[in-house]
Amino acid sequence: MAISFEHVTYTYQAGTPMANTALTDISFAVPDHGYLAIIGHTGSGKSTLIQELNALLKPTAGTVHIDDFTITPKTTNADLKPLRQHVGMVFQFPESQLFEETIRKDIAFGPQNFGMSEADANQLADEMLAMVGLDSSYAERSPFELSGGQMRRVAIAGVLAMRPQVLVLDEPTAGLDPRGREEMMALFERLHREQGLTIVLVTHQMEDVAQYAEQVAVMRQGRLVKFGTPQEVFQDPDWLRANQLDVPRATRFAQALATKGIQWDQLPLTAEQLADQLAARWPQRGSGDV
Amino acid sequence: MANIIEVAHLSYRYRNGEHDAAQRPALNDVSFTVQGGEWLAIVGHNGSGKSTLAKSLDGLLPFTEGTITVGGIKLTPETVWQVREKIGMIFQNPDNQFVGATVEDDVAFGLENRQIARADMVPRVQAAIEEVGMTEFAHREPSSLSGGQKQRVALAGIVAIAPDILILDEATSMLDPQGRRDMLDLVRQLRTDQHLTVISITHDIDEAANADRVLVIDDGRLVEEADPATIFAQGERLVQLGLDLPFTSKLQAALRQRGITPPDGYLTTAEMEAWLWQSLSNT
Numbered sequence: 001m002a003i004s005f006e007h008v009t010y011t012y013q014a015g016t017p018m019a020n021t022a023l024t025d026i027s028f029a030v031p032d033h034g035y036l037a038i039i040g041h042t043g044s045g046k047s048t049l050i051q052e053l054n055a056l057l058k059p060t061a062g063t064v065h066i067d068d069f070t071i072t073p074k075t076t077n078a079d080l081k082p083l084r085q086h087v088g089m090v091f092q093f094p095e096s097q098l099f100e101e102t103i104r105k106d107i108a109f110g111p112q113n114f115g116m117s118e119a120d121a122n123q124l125a126d127e128m129l130a131m132v133g134l135d136s137s138y139a140e141r142s143p144f145e146l147s148g149g150q151m152r153r154v155a156i157a158g159v160l161a162m163r164p165q166v167l168v169l170d171e172p173t174a175g176l177d178p179r180g181r182e183e184m185m186a187l188f189e190r191l192h193r194e195q196g197l198t199i200v201l202v203t204h205q206m207e208d209v210a211q212y213a214e215q216v217a218v219m220r221q222g223r224l225v226k227f228g229t230p231q232e233v234f235q236d237p238d239w240l241r242a243n244q245l246d247v248p249r250a251t252r253f254a255q256a257l258a259t260k261g262i263q264w265d266q267l268p269l270t271a272e273q274l275a276d277q278l279a280a281r282w283p284q285r286g287s288g289d290v
Numbered sequence: 291m292a293n294i295i296e297v298a299h300l301s302y303r304y305r306n307g308e309h310d311a312a313q314r315p316a317l318n319d320v321s322f323t324v325q326g327g328e329w330l331a332i333v334g335h336n337g338s339g340k341s342t343l344a345k346s347l348d349g350l351l352p353f354t355e356g357t358i359t360v361g362g363i364k365l366t367p368e369t370v371w372q373v374r375e376k377i378g379m380i381f382q383n384p385d386n387q388f389v390g391a392t393v394e395d396d397v398a399f400g401l402e403n404r405q406i407a408r409a410d411m412v413p414r415v416q417a418a419i420e421e422v423g424m425t426e427f428a429h430r431e432p433s434s435l436s437g438g439q440k441q442r443v444a445l446a447g448i449v450a451i452a453p454d455i456l457i458l459d460e461a462t463s464m465l466d467p468q469g470r471r472d473m474l475d476l477v478r479q480l481r482t483d484q485h486l487t488v489i490s491i492t493h494d495i496d497e498a499a500n501a502d503r504v505l506v507i508d509d510g511r512l513v514e515e516a517d518p519a520t521i522f523a524q525g526e527r528l529v530q531l532g533l534d535l536p537f538t539s540k541l542q543a544a545l546r547q548r549g550i551t552p553p554d555g556y557l558t559t560a561e562m563e564a565w566l567w568q569s570l571s572n573t
Contacts, residue, residue, distance in 0.1 A: 041466075042436040042437065042466070043436070147336055147337045148336060149336050149337075174463075174464055175382065175460075175463055175464060176336065177335045177336045177493040177532045178493060178529065178532065178533060178534035179335060179529055179530075179532065180335075180336055204466035204467060205467075206467070244468055245468075246466075246467040246468060249537040250537070250541075253537065253541070253559065253562075253563070256559075256563055257563060257566060257567065260563070260567050262566075262567070262570060271537065271540040271541045271543075271544045272544050274541060274544070275541060275544035275545050275547070275548055275550075276548070278545065278548075278550070278566065278570075279545070279548040279549070279550060281570065282550055282569070282570070283569070283570070283572060
């Protein structure tokens with residue numbers, strides 16, 4: 001297992017009158033090289049949950065396993081440096097964390113901080129730049145001359161330069177235009193498929209969940225209320241809507257057709273799946289004319 | 291109806307960058323008009339110049355060439371405050387536009403700025419907060435609200451000052467899908483109740499679908515102007531222009547690949563449903 005949570009509870013300011021439990025008794029597992037999407041309404045505990053993944057927050061009770069690492073309430077910060085290299089975190093609007101004079105220096109900063117020589121770190125920076133789809137002419141430019149979408153790529157290159165095995169993404173496409181969103185999601189898919197990275201994606205974009213995720217965790221009020229494949233989780237649109245969550249467009253569309261009397265074996269999640277199901281029941285040519 | 295906004299031969303060049311790319315005009319000879327009461331969507335990909343255009347209308351950027359006339363007033367450094375009286379603007383990130391410690395204070399801010407007497411201010415603030423459905427949050431801190439609630443408060447601030455024009459500068463792009471739909475419903479309602487002209491700068495296809503007319507900006511130029519159905523019928527070109535494909539277009543394409551021939555052109559969701567239902571029941 002790449003990730004497993006065993007009865008994880010997290011309480012902010014535990015033991016004080018301000019104590020506020022943000023996660024309650026969370027258990028789940030993600031296999032090696034898995035792709036997990038976490039969905040849930042604002043304030044449902046998604047952000048707290050992902051901060052457990054590299055022990056920015058340590059559980060108040062329970063155990064988190066990330067590959068060979070184990071995090072318990074007793075884990076000390078001294079043990080965490082290799083974990084932080086192992087789990088790359090891309091927070092919301094990561095471009096706001098850029099600070100260096102040149103793009104190359106910004107990407108090379110993390111590896112140098114972890115002891116890599118300047119020459120090696122610079123070479124790695126150039127590789128990562130190519131990986132996020134920016135050519136070498138960008139290396140000497142200031143990150144602040146770039147468009148928002150390009151700045152975000154540079155910030156992600158900086159995280160990838162740490163060679164993480166688990167990549168945690170908190171709404172990585174917020175504010176990008178549709179083409180930028182698609183390119184960004186394709187980049188993560190490539191890292192997942194070609195380099196075997198385990199991906200954890202926090203998102204409101206149900207289309208992305210349907211298209212990319214292998215598992216979905218649904219959070220509500222600090223609890224894990226559903227866990228399964230996208231196909232399983234999206235079979236109950238009414239339940240999701242009652243939890244203020246959306247379903248993919250194709251699922252919504254199929255549900256509207258269902259109210260007209262069209263029966264579905266399985267609600268489709270994408271336009272392709274919907275078209276497959278429609279084609280399978282389509283009247284044969286000629287026989288449909290009345 | 292008369293034109294409430296007239297833009298003629300507008301050009302703008304950012305001057306802060308040393309790099310060559312920064313010297314390309316952000317807006318290049320853009321001309322268009324907006325009718326009173328119209329909902330106009332301005333679409334384009336990131337960096338196309340659409341936000342520059344929105345900021346120019348409110349006098350936030352000093353344009354280099356061309357003229358902008360709002361409600362019969364030509365925008366100049368001398369008239370900029372008169373023009374801003376007529377325009378309410380909402381930006382992408384709600385956290386960047388709060389000044390008040392509570393929702394109520396924040397909504398009152400615009401009125402205080404206009405030196406409205408307290409006796410008038412109190413009912414106007416309350417009415418505005420009620421109009422956007424945030425009454426129970428009136429004494430809350432804005433930072434404790436969700437993104438969608440924050441944008442509602444921003445809308446209440448605009449309702450309170452009752453401008454003629456509402457400009458939404460990617461105002462729904464940071465909201466979750468439900469928050470986005472709620473906000474668009476609210477804008478539709480405000481448009482009727484307050485007789486607003488709405489200009490929405492967006493790359494959200496559902497938001498553009500609300501408009502009477504869509505302007506497409508690419509590379510600082512106005513490249514197209516049509517009703518949403520005409521724009522949406524363009525298929526893959528929409529992606530180049532910075533919009534997503536409507537769901538019905540994706541489904542039409544997927545069906546064609548499977549040997550099924552749906553009607554050509556843009557179909558609304560209801561039209562697509564009706565056509566599928568009819569085809570499937572014809573057995």
